Amino acid sequence: MSDQKKTKRRDFIFTASYTLGVVGVGAAVWPLIDQMNPDASVKAHSSTEVNISEVQPGQSITVLWRSKPVFIKRRTEEEIAKARQVDLKELKDPEKDEDRAKNPEWLVIVGICTHLGCVPLGNKGEYGGWFCPCHGSHYDTSGRIRKGPAPTNLEVPKYEFVDSNTIKIG
Amino acid sequence: MSDHDYTPKSKFGKWFNDRLPLLTLRSHLTDYPTPKNLNYWWTFGGILTFCLIAQIITGIVLSMHYIAHADLAFASVEHIMRNVNYGWLIRYFHANGSSMFFLAVYIHIFRSMYYGSHKSPREVIWIIGMIIYFIMIMTAFMGYVLPWGQMSFWAATVITNLFSAVPLIGESITNWLWGGFAIGSPTLTRFYALHYLFPFLILGLVILHIWALHVPGNNNPIGIDVKQPSKDTVPFHPYIVIKDLFALLVFLLLFVFIVFYSPNLFGHPDNYIEANPLVTPTHIVPEWYLLPFYAILRSIPDKLLGVVAMLASIFVLVILPWLDTSKVRSAIFRPLYKQFFWFLIADVIILGYMGALPPEGTYLLVARVATGYYFVHFLIILPVLGYKEKTLDVPLSITEPVLEGSTNQSLGERANQ
Numbered sequence: 001m002s003d004q005k006k007t008k009r010r011d012f013i014f015t016a017s018y019t020l021g022v023v024g025v026g027a028a029v030w031p032l033i034d035q036m037n038p039d040a041s042v043k044a045h046s047s048t049e050v051n052i053s054e055v056q057p058g059q060s061i062t063v064l065w066r067s068k069p070v071f072i073k074r075r076t077e078e079e080i081a082k083a084r085q086v087d088l089k090e091l092k093d094p095e096k097d098e099d100r101a102k103n104p105e106w107l108v109i110v111g112i113c114t115h116l117g118c119v120p121l122g123n124k125g126e127y128g129g130w131f132c133p134c135h136g137s138h139y140d141t142s143g144r145i146r147k148g149p150a151p152t153n154l155e156v157p158k159y160e161f162v163d164s165n166t167i168k169i170g
Numbered sequence: 171m172s173d174h175d176y177t178p179k180s181k182f183g184k185w186f187n188d189r190l191p192l193l194t195l196r197s198h199l200t201d202y203p204t205p206k207n208l209n210y211w212w213t214f215g216g217i218l219t220f221c222l223i224a225q226i227i228t229g230i231v232l233s234m235h236y237i238a239h240a241d242l243a244f245a246s247v248e249h250i251m252r253n254v255n256y257g258w259l260i261r262y263f264h265a266n267g268s269s270m271f272f273l274a275v276y277i278h279i280f281r282s283m284y285y286g287s288h289k290s291p292r293e294v295i296w297i298i299g300m301i302i303y304f305i306m307i308m309t310a311f312m313g314y315v316l317p318w319g320q321m322s323f324w325a326a327t328v329i330t331n332l333f334s335a336v337p338l339i340g341e342s343i344t345n346w347l348w349g350g351f352a353i354g355s356p357t358l359t360r361f362y363a364l365h366y367l368f369p370f371l372i373l374g375l376v377i378l379h380i381w382a383l384h385v386p387g388n389n390n391p392i393g394i395d396v397k398q399p400s401k402d403t404v405p406f407h408p409y410i411v412i413k414d415l416f417a418l419l420v421f422l423l424l425f426v427f428i429v430f431y432s433p434n435l436f437g438h439p440d441n442y443i444e445a446n447p448l449v450t451p452t453h454i455v456p457e458w459y460l461l462p463f464y465a466i467l468r469s470i471p472d473k474l475l476g477v478v479a480m481l482a483s484i485f486v487l488v489i490l491p492w493l494d495t496s497k498v499r500s501a502i503f504r505p506l507y508k509q510f511f512w513f514l515i516a517d518v519i520i521l522g523y524m525g526a527l528p529p530e531g532t533y534l535l536v537a538r539v540a541t542g543y544y545f546v547h548f549l550i551i552l553p554v555l556g557y558k559e560k561t562l563d564v565p566l567s568i569t570e571p572v573l574e575g576s577t578n579q580s581l582g583e584r585a586n587q
Contacts, residue, residue: 033346036347036349036356036360037345037346038348038349038350038351038356039349039356042351042356064447066350066351066352067350067352068352068447069447069448115331116327116328116329116331116473117327117331117352118324118327118328118454119448119449119450121452132450133450133453133454134324134450134454135468135529136528136529136530148471149470149471149472149476151472151473
């Protein structure tokens with residue numbers, strides 16, 4: 001009886017020691033892992049303001065936001081109509097153009113293919129939007145994935161019109 | 171080996187060996203018994219050891235001049251090429267060294283598959299080898315990023331984005347890998363640190379690889395165990411040492427020919443353009459030695475499944491000793507396996523070729539068929555073949571087919587050919 005009791009006490013001490021050891025090692029390892037995450041200086045570039053007064057209809061500019069390219073496209077009537085006519089059932093990642101472009105004339109999207117991160121080329125591809133040269137994803141004039149390996153539409157970043165000539169991204 | 175352990179003769183040697191029995195290992199480099207029928211395909215182990223050491227030495231030298239920073243890396247590589255004494259030679263040797271390293275490792279791997287060196291009792295050697303191969307891929311990939319040219323940058327982008335296929339936490343993983351929201355300086359510095367570290371991991375694993383090899387001893391072209399060490403084997407030194415050195419010299423002829431006369435043969439002109447995060451080159455391709463995997467990745471139209479298929483194509487190699495169910499090791503005695511082996515080689519070459527071409531139309535179709543066949547070979551053909559195949563008679567010993575005309579029917583026939 002007393003023997004059994006002793007064993008139980010030992011077991012408890014062992015378990016407690018192991019647990020504390022694991023917690024301690026975990027706490028020591030976490031800084032070593034977390035140091036690889038985006039640092040304060042990288043996070044500091046979280047928003048950028050862009051002057052769009054010079055952009056003509058049909059033209060697109062590329063700006064860097066968080067070191068990623070962002071396409072700001074001033075769409076033509078035709079391109080807007082094309083994006084809005086599409087039946088949502090045809091889409092791989094169904095999203096209305098109305099939800100992607102607050103102001104139909106301006107489309108703001110992150111210029112990074114959602115497949116493996118290449119920068120798609122403008123005014124190319126079978127849907128008149130963007131085409132990714134790396135693995136052949138086709139996007140339409142709303143930046144939605146239509147054909148190819150990319151799983152989702154080109155991302156719409158958080159942005160707002162500061163005034164009629166300036167867009168703030170981020 | 172343990173039957174005649176080496177003991178040092180000198181007084182100092184004895185004194186040292188009593189305290190650290192390092193010199194006892196000497197016999198592994200001298201009278202280690204090696205099957206006497208090893209052919210030249212067996213010299214690639216030594217060649218690979220040379221490649222590893224050469225990459226480490228040239229790499230350490232390059233690191234004395236290279237600067238791992240997004241603004242300076244590209245210029246520092248040009249500085250090495252133009253200003254550093256013999257910098258061009260050392261860098262070209264290092265850059266082409268990776269191609270030669272992979273050429274040798276592929277021959278080494280396929281030799282194992284042909285002669286059944288991955289089978290019992292050598293599974294652990296094979297698995298350590300596959301781990302080495304996997305770390306080699308990562309090391310080569312990170313090394314390719316360091317010059318910070320367009321190909322470097324976009325290769326890094328595409329490959330690290332593979333992790334974004336992981337459901338839910340994909341984006342957190344990529345940001346963690348990059349140290350930012352895209353590839354940049356933080357990515358470059360960590361790749362540099364790991365590119366420096368990994369070769370030493372490989373070196374450690376190579377020691378384990380050789381250790382595991384020296385337990386059962388070498389396989390050999392006819393794939394049977396050594397019966398009588400005195401008849402079937404020769405000492406490692408000088409027989410194998412000299413043969414390995416001769417093969418190394420021939421290998422080096424090819425190596426230095428490329429370094430001297432065609433140093434950019436395996437390179438891509440776009441990598442002489444500095445990295446630009448705004449423009450993706452119209453056609454990006456990985457280095458030739460990764461093309462088959464790239465073709466597998468692209469042949470699957472789904473992002474996550476493409477990545478899974480690519481990783482699976484390496485993983486099936488790890489479990490190969492259990493997929494290949496045949497008790498006979500060498501393809502010499504497996505008439506069907508021998509054919510399927512060459513089909514596999516052709517399949518991998520086709521995959522590599524498709525990996526270099528744009529993924530559209532017929533190319534994509536061919537890549538898909540080749541990807542399918544790759545998995546069929548390992549997961550269906552090999553397991554079934556082990557039970558169905560009628561193998562030829564295996565000789566009784568390594569010496570038998572050489573010394574006695576052989577009573578063995580199949581061997582007699584082969585001798586007449």
